[in-house]
Each structure stands twice: as C-alpha cells, then as structure tokens.
Amino acid sequence: MLTLTDDSLRGSFTPIVTPFHDGRVDLESFQQLVELQVEQGGHGIVVNGTSAEPSSLTVAERNELVSTAVRVAAGRCQVVAATGSQSLVETFQLTEHATECGADAILVVTPYYIRPPRRGLVDYFAAVGERSDRPLLIYHIPGRAAVSVDVATVEQIATRVPTLVGIKHAVNDLDFVSDCLLAFGSSFRIFVGLESLSFPMLALGAVGVMNAVGNVAVDKIIALCDAMQRLDLSTGRALHFELYDLNQAVFWDTNPIPIKYMMKKMGLIRSNEHRLPMVPATPELERRLDRLLLSSELIKQI
Numbered sequence: 026m027l028t029l030t031d032d033s034l035r036g037s038f039t040p041i042v043t044p045f046h047d048g049r050v051d052l053e054s055f056q057q058l059v060e061l062q063v064e065q066g067g068h069g070i071v072v073n074g075t076s077a078e079p080s081s082l083t084v085a086e087r088n089e090l091v092s093t094a095v096r097v098a099a100g101r102c103q104v105v106a107a108t109g110s111q112s113l114v115e116t117f118q119l120t121e122h123a124t125e126c127g128a129d130a131i132l133v134v135t136p137y138y139i140r141p142p143r144r145g146l147v148d149y150f151a152a153v154g155e156r157s158d159r160p161l162l163i164y165h166i167p168g169r170a171a172v173s174v175d176v177a178t179v180e181q182i183a184t185r186v187p188t189l190v191g192i193k194h195a196v197n198d199l200d201f202v203s204d205c206l207l208a209f210g211s212s213f214r215i216f217v218g219l220e221s222l223s224f225p226m227l228a229l230g231a232v233g234v235m236n237a238v239g240n241v242a243v244d245k246i247i248a249l250c251d252a253m254q255r256l257d258l259s260t261g262r263a264l265h266f267e268l269y270d271l272n273q274a275v276f277w278d279t280n281p282i283p284i285k286y287m288m289k290k291m292g293l294i295r296s297n298e299h300r301l302p303m304v305p306a307t308p309e310l311e312r313r314l315d316r317l318l319l320s321s322e323l324i325k326q327i
Contacts, residue, residue, distance in 0.1 A: 029190060029214070034130055034160060034191065035233050035250075037068050038068060039067055039071065039239030039240055039243055040077065041072060042078075042237075043077040043082065057293075058293065059093070059098055066244075070102060072106050073107040073108070075280060079107060084110075088119065091126060095126050095127045105162070106130075106131050107131075109164060110136070121157070130160040130162060134169075135163070146172070146182075147181045150189075157188065158188060159188065160190040161189050163179065163193070179209075197222065199222070199229060202229045206229070217236070221272040224265035227250065237275050238268060238275060240288055270321065278307075279303065286311060290324055
C-alpha cells in the first residue's frame with residue numbers, strides 16, 4: 026500500500042451534490058459549492074459520490090465535474106474523484122480522466138448490480154489500479170451496490186493494488202472497522218460513509234468522514250473530525266448529538282433528496298432538481314425538513 030503523509034486524506038470530505046437546472050448540470054452552481062467548501066475550511070471534497078447522483082450522469086458529465094472541481098479547488102483542498110461504475114470500461118474512462126486532470130485520489134465503488142464472486146471483485150480492482158497512480162479507496166456500500174466485501178477480500182485486493190490506501194465504509198458494521206485496522210494498521214484510511222456512525226467509527230480509528238450533511242453543515246462536521254483527531258471525546262460526543270437529527274434526515278428519503286431540498290431552502294442551489302427516477306421531496310417531507318432547518322438554526326424563517 027502507498028504511504029501517505031499524515032495530513033493526506035484525513036478529515037471532512039464532503040460528497041458534493043450535482044446541481045441541475047432545466048435538465049442540465051448546473052456547473053456555475055457546482056463551482057460555487059466547491060468554493061464554499063474551500064472557504065469554510067473543508068479538508069476535501071468528493072466529486073460524483075452517491076450524493077451526486079452519478080448513475081444519472083453521463084461519463085462526459087462526470088468527467089467535466091471532476092475537471093471543474095480540480096480547477097476551482099486549485100490545491101486549496103483535496104479532491105477525491107469517485108470513478109466507479111457498473112461498467113469496467115466506464116470505470117477505466119472515469120479513472121483515467123481523474124488521474125490526468127489532477128484529482129488527489131480516486132474512490133471506486135464495488136461494481137453494482139452484477140454481484141461478482143470474490144475473485145472477480147479482486148481482479149476488477151486490480152485492473153482499475155493499473156490505470157492510475159492515484160491513491161485508491163474502495164467504496165463499500167452494499168445497501169446500494171448489493172455487493173459486500175470482507176477483510177479477506179480487501180487483503181487480496183491490497184496484494185494486487187499497490188495504490189490502495191483505504192476504504193469508505195457505508196455499512197452499519199463497526200467490527201469491520203476494527204478488523205481492517207488490525208489487518209492493515211492505523212495508517213489505513215477508513216472514511217465513515219454512514220452519517221450517524223461518524224462519532225463511533227472515528228473513535229475506533231477512522232480518519233475522516235464522507236458525510237452528505239457536509240453540504241449544509243460542514244463547519245460542524247469539520248469540528249467533529251478535528252475533535253476526534255485530538256482524541257477529545259467529550260467534544261466529539263457533543264457534536265454527535267448536535268448533528269444527530271441532520272444525520273438522520275439524510276435517510277428520510279433516498280439520498281440526496283432531503284439534502285437537496287435543504288440546500289435549496291438555504292439558498293445554496295437554485296432548485297432541488299433531480300433526474301428520473303429520482304424525484305424532489307414530497308410536501309410532507311418538505312414540512313418535516315423545514316422544521317429541522319429551523320430547529321438546527323440553518324434558516325431563520327420558512
């Protein structure tokens with residue numbers, strides 16, 4: 026595995042949503058969202074993660090978003106490009122572009138829908154690893170991909186992929202975190218992928234979070250990561266409960282439906298537009314989210 030500097034791939038990496046306007050990717054709004062993360066002190070951003078609705082985007086659109094993010098960030102925060110797809114050919118295209126345009130790392134989801142055997146999964150990541158010299162993170166999200174990996178599989182991938190540095194773990198499974206750290210050591214980069222488990226996973230040794238709530242409250246996510254980095258459990262626990270309702274709200278409907286609605290209400294994006302089969306929040310969900318925005322003091326009035 027690659028040896029990273031202590032400050033590399035660590036902290037709050039917000040998976041930025043993809044703004045749409047009249048059916049098109051709204052690049053102007055996207056640039057503003059990247060700039061906002063930089064201005065607020067985010068450690069990094071993830072482009073084309075789950076919150077970005079990547080399966081509704083073309084390869085060209087995903088590549089353009091990565092190029093835009095790298096250009097706007099301009100080295101002021103790290104850019105992780107999510108380059109996985111159900112198609113190996115598309116994953117190659119996305120990975121090669123992210124590497125060429127200067128992304129700091131790549132995040133590759135297990136190939137969804139296909140449900141490959143372990144040996145196929147290992148070969149898949151080995152093939153992707155050959156296409157880039159960027160640090161590679163496995164994206165483990167079986168709830169979406171219908172593909173699970175165990176530590177033995179990660180160990181096999183690590184023997185084939187010298188650029189492997191860690192995993193984004195979006196599963197309600199704390200034992201997996203401990204098992205990975207025992208197998209690979211504390212330098213193995215584990216990012217929390219389930220918002221409400223940020224505090225306990227960081228306490229176990231995860232190095233950061235890729236938290237959709239960072240789109241609306243990155244300051245508190247940063248504070249949580251910083252507190253846990255200095256082993257300030259009291260502050261971390263307090264922030265866990267401050268963020269608890271927001272973290273739960275991500276799953277009041279399919280992510281990023283709630284997040285996009287809140288961002289629209291906060292004036293961060295022009296509209297909470299989606300591409301089918303994703304759809305905007307229902308009126309009932311809007312009212313529920315409005316109450317949360319008010320109680321969290323993210324807006325002052327409806």
